[in-house]
Amino acid sequence: MNNLPFETWPYKAQTEFKHKVFQEYFNVWVKILGRYHRLNYMDCFAGCGAYKKNQTIHFGSPIIAAEIIKKNDKTATLVIIDTEKKDLDNIKKILDYRGLSALKVLYVNQDFDQSINEILDEIKDLAPTFFFIDPWGYSIRYSTLKRIMNNNRSEILLNFMFNAINRFLSLGSVEETTNNLFGSEEWKSILGKKGVERETALLSLYKSQLKKIAKFVLPCKVEFPGKKRTFYYLFHLTNHPKGCSIMKSCFAKYTFGRLEYLGERGSQLRLFEAIGETKIEDAKKHLTAKYNNSSKSFFEIIEENIDSTKYLENELSNALKKLESQGKIHIQRFPKTTEKTKRLRSSIKEEDLIHFNKYPVVKRKSLLYKTKVEYGNFTINHVLGCAHGCNYPCYARMLAIKYGQIKNYEDWMHPRVVANALELLDKEIPKYKKEIDFVHLSFTTDPFMYDMLNKRTYPHIKELTLKILEKLNSNGIKCTVLTKGLYPKVLASNRRFSKENEYGITLVSLNKSFKKDYEPYSSPFDLRIDHLKYLNDKGLKTWVSIEPYPTPNIVKQDLDKILGKISFVDKIIFGKMNYNVHSNKFSNNKQFYKECAEKVINFCNENGIKYHIKEGTPYSTDQTRIIFKEGN
Ligand SMILES: C[S@@+](CC[C@H](N)C(=O)[O-])C[C@H]1O[C@@H](n2cnc3c(N)ncnc32)[C@H](O)[C@@H]1O
Structure with a gap:
């Protein structure tokens, strides 16, 4: 272990957390996007590539990314950027050592901001690209992030070094750098605030600025080990709700279901949280209040809640299932049955329609x-369709298809009530009463x-x-x-x-x-x-x-x-x-x-x-x- 052909840095708990989240998410990202596209990975602040803790070696972000690309056997280019030449040389040695040198790697020994802007000047149709922006300081320019996110298929995992930034803000003569960081001058109004209030205001300003350049923006707080103080925030920026949802689950997986990494403290707090009302009960209340009297696809529900609420996608889905079993909502599943066993599907998919205090209806004359x-x-058919799925075959269904009332068997399985049935009866009863x-x-x-x-x-x-x-x-x-x-x-x-x-x-x-x-x-x-x-x-x-x-x-x-x-x-x-x-x-x-x-x-x-x-x-x-x- 002492004779390693490369250098290592000491490994800290919060770095380990960051790597776990990145590894988990990047693996899914490569699998999903790599199915149809060639990919790029840009490690904008690469580091030296390896860490050591208690004689165990842990690899840094560029190596983790390379391993994942190789394991999934995908076509991808890695762009590894760092201002330190010796760090880049170290990464080269590690990639060799790990048998990863056959991958397509570009080493850029330059400032991140300059190199990214040069790349974006040159390339107009960028393949899906994942940017890991992990600096030590506050030298990130909002305008560069905006250029990156202009490309719909780009994603960023960004380390917003809150502690460094917050300290820096208190110094004088920082105006230009801070304006560049926030892409606005609004931060000035926050300077008078202190403690938690200041942190909340800075975070919310940065998030709202990022929301202007990416559809989904999700922060995860990371505390200093053993201290009740924020070290940094990991921000995920994407234009796809699914991407945001998956990253949220990755954050949650390593933070005991929260979007905050609290180190050791995290596991103790969980016990207290378990005593309160469950998150699912909370989510039920949130959804019924937000969507009362409306119908939304599950995809829309994810889109409208994933980075604006505390709920994970599976928590939203479980809350909906609970509401359904309690008869408080109606879910139309498309298709209604599982493909193989033809059992009624209980899962909720993106295309499924959720009706809150509402039902699918038709109007009749x-x-x-x-x-x-x-x-x-005399007779009345006040519902169109039937959920029983009869295969005698069903004469009613055959006729409904023949007369264009419904498209097919699946359509028939989604009953729609006649919305104006009672009004029609008020008119028709006096008309036919004598004959009936x-x-x-x-x-x-x-x-x-x-x-x-x-x-x-x-x-x-x-x-x-x-x-x-x-x-x-x-x-x-x-x-x-x-x-x-x-x-x-x-x-x-x-x-x-x-x-x-x-x-x-x-x-x-x-x-x-x-x-x-x-x-x-x-x-x-x-x-x-x-x-x-x-x-x-x-x-x-x-x-x-x-x-x-x-x-x-x-x-x-x-x-x-x-x-x-x-x-x-x-x-x-x-x-x-x-x-x-x-x-x-x-x-x-x-x-x-x-x-x-x-x-x-x-x-x-x-x-x-x-x-x-x-x-x-x-x-x-x-x-x-x-x-x-x-x-x-
Ligand atoms: C926090 S470390 C990166 C750690 C790495 N992402 C990982 O997870 O293993 C930050 C790195 O950024 C590099 N760096 C500092 N300023 C830079 C700049 N302006 N442009 C590019 N790299 C820079 C430093 O040399 C250092 O290696």
């Missing part, structure tokens, strides 16, 4: 209409749609459905309801809803693997039945639609078992499966449905249940079509 469905009368026997909710969407990810009914859909039911009932109109979701208990309230309403569920199987393929995101079968049973037990009328019933080549199952589970209901509708290639291919299709229909009819007769067999299914008759008409 009319709502109430007469249905062609044989057992229906009853109103059905709904044939092309689900009025109590299940949100599988959050294991509950979509709150806004439920609320609108309840208001519609209430409005129709208060006008003396009975409703029939059909869902693959869960019925809310509030329907049992006689004050709000008519006892004449008839509540149904669709139930074509009890088989879980069939559900995964055919109606993956609808409510679980057993819960669906339980919620219906609750209404039945409260004396309300209930029914089940066993349609479209699958053939045995799709799922082998016992119809008796399904019937057995729903023997409490008042009415059953049974129908075959249409539009499904497998079902149509089943050779005994006709005979099979005949036997099923017989079974349903016998079961209903034995249990005093009314039934209707759908048109096209054996044993269908005209008489039972009026199953929901008054008196039936």
Whole structure:
């Protein structure tokens, strides 16, 4: 160790921190940007390249950068600048020693400011370039930083030597240098301030100046080891929110989640912080207050918070997930499912839309209409789309695509409520009242749609459905309801809803693997039945639609078992499966449905249940079509 072919400097804790952050971030930067571009790394105050602490060698910024470029096998040029020739020679020796001499390296033995300005004068289309500006003093010119950041793909990690600068400010005859440093004369108004107040004012002035030249500016305080005093601030400047977010996480990783390096003190303080309200709770309050009644993509949320709040990207994401699980926000994920397993995605990506106290909506010109469905009368579809992802296939979805209401399956999976549904009803109820026997909710969407990810009914859909039911009932109109979701208990309230309403569920199987393929995101079968049973037990009328019933080549199952589970209901509708290639291919299709229909009819007769067999299914008759008409 004593015979090293290069010089070393002593290694301090805060230098180690600086190197860790730089190493972590630069590695990601090289990986991401190096995918499509050749890169430059400019070490503007290179140092001697190596340090020693307790006989262990630690390498300096130019060597760390070279190692990362080699490890990632990327095309990059390293520009190593230092006014000390012997430091540059030392770096050359270290690169040789580490087997890194094959990299493209330019050594510049000149003043940083002069060399950078010369480079920028020469090169107009600079490749993505990372500038590490790590001086000992205050000789940085704002105008040079501005020139660097004029290039959209440049980034800077800058050491703002606060302690040196602060001391320097108190001396006389510094006006020109300080004006150059801040790019403004505003610092003069801060001279009268003292202590923390002065530090805060200087920091905020410098940050606001840097914000004029870079979209994202993030400082991290570094204290003197063992002292409660600021040594310097590391500033990260970038034009990309992702870059800022990643650097913030790097700072946090080595500062116990803070943006301050407090040396040993850091780990002790953490204990006290743990007692207060969590950062996630804080972030929840911040986000709901800032975005109330608006919709933002997660990317916009990162952009608008990453360098202006204390929260890390994963903290913002966790706060949003918490708000979602508490039903306080609605998140539209694009795409909604994972690519491979087709599970509902719980992560939040940049393109996802977050709705704060707001929901995706459509407007309609009319709502109430007469249905062609044989057992229906009037009907309402107050939601466009359905989140259940049915693959029978879903006839409603096929029609919506055909008529250009939605683009595709993914689009259909994002339900939008009809914003003017209640206003439309106010106009349409008086118009159709005399003609209406009853109103059905709904044939092309689900009025109590299940949100599988959050294991509950979509709150806004439920609320609108309840208001519609209430409005129709208060006008003396009975409703029939059909869902693959869960019925809310509030329907049992006689004050709000008519006892004449008839509540149904669709139930074509009890088989879980069939559900995964055919109606993956609808409510679980057993819960669906339980919620219906609750209404039945409260004396309300209930029914089940066993349609479209699958053939045995799709799922082998016992119809008796399904019937057995729903023997409490008042009415059953049974129908075959249409539009499904497998079902149509089943050779005994006709005979099979005949036997099923017989079974349903016998079961209903034995249990005093009314039934209707759908048109096209054996044993269908005209008489039972009026199953929901008054008196039936
Ligand atoms: C803090 S050290 C750099 C440490 C290095 N970045 C690291 O992490 O290992 C500062 C270096 O800047 C060099 N330096 C001082 N003034 C300079 C200037 N005007 N232009 C370029 N280099 C300068 C010094 O010679 C010294 O080697």
